[in-house]
Amino acid sequence: MTQVVLITGCSKGGIGYALAKQFAQEKNLVFATTRNLDALEGLEEYGCEKEELDINSQASIDSVVQKIIDRVGHIDVLINNAGAPAVGAMMDIDLETAQRCVNTNVFGTLKVTRAVAKHMAKRGKGKIVNIGSVVGYTSTPWAGIYALSKAAVHSMSDTLRIELKPFGIQVVVVAPGAITSNFGNAGAKLVSVPEDSLYISVAKFIIARATASQGPGSTPTDVFATHVTKKVLKPVSPNYITFGATSWIFVVFYYLPSFIRDFFLYKRFGLNHIKTNKQQD
Known part of the structure; x- marks a missing residue:
């Protein structure tokens, strides 16, 4: 059965792009979104609809969601994939980042979620x-801000799963390894280690953290x-x-x-x- 799927953060080279392509190949009507429409190039070949969406703008969200509702009447699946990286020591990381x-x-x-869930609730179903x-x-060193944001997503989802259950809405968390x-490269562009950092002696480890998930053993995007x-x-x-x-390592660590x-x-x-240069009393 064809489902209407809205996916955020579908820039080429990321998992959102791969998800949009795969859902479309499964004969679903996919609305692929990102802030820059040019980054969605190629998805039209798979039958995806492309929309410009900034998830930090309520006006942008309301406009896109209403456009989809007006056109096809409902949204069956929402995939909240859009995200922002942050790499650096908790003591150093730029607070704006x-x-x-x-x-x-x-x-x-x-x-x-709030914009889409209210429409799902009226139908009594959705995911x-x-x-x-x-x-x-x-959480790991040098990725503390990103990790706390994703821990919050997990926690938020656990609450939403219970609160939205009476309306027939399922809430699922996907935890990629x-x-x-291209997400690691985006993070690498933002990372810097100040010259007066407590961690200047291990700067190479901090910089390497941005692309730690992009080694030869990483799972191909289409497989995921x-x-x-x-x-x-x-x-x-x-x-x-x-x-x-x-x-699996991170799940094991959770219980250790x-x-x-x-x-x-x-x-x-x-x-x-780390070279601490402790002062002697």
Whole structure:
């Protein structure tokens, strides 16, 4: 059965683009959105409709959602994929970058959800899929702001799942592991280590964190999209879909005692190489 699917953050090279393509290939009517329409180039070949959408703008959200409702009458599946990166030590990271990350990943997701869910509630059915992250389970050094934003997405989704259940709306969290995409490169452009940083001696570890998920072992975007699409299109989807290279490690860490997790992350992200220059009394 053809479903109407609205996906945010579909820029070429990302998982949103791959999801739009896969849902369209499964014979669904896909509305692929992003802030820059040029970044959606090629999706029309798969039958996707393209719309300009800024999830930080309520006016933009309301306009696009209403346009879809006016045209086809409803939205069956919303996939909140649009997000913003943030890489750096908690002590250093530019607060404007941090606020943009949280506002986009958390409140932007909530804004779109609220706009779409009210229409779903009138029909008594719908599915909202929020893209979280494995760092929403276990935060890592140098990605603290991004991790807290994704942990908030997980938490928010858990509440929405219960609050929207009476209206026949399912809420699903997708927690990607290491997936091949352009997201890491976007984060790399923002990361910087101030010269007076406490962590200047491990700057290379901080900079490397931006693209840590883009190694040769990362899961191809189309493989990820195929897996997620299959799960989402089931009549009843899992509450959490965790998939991708290294994802199992973060789930295990979530359940391990914190001292074991901390010991591993401390060494993995280079904190044992920090030169502290402690002052002597």
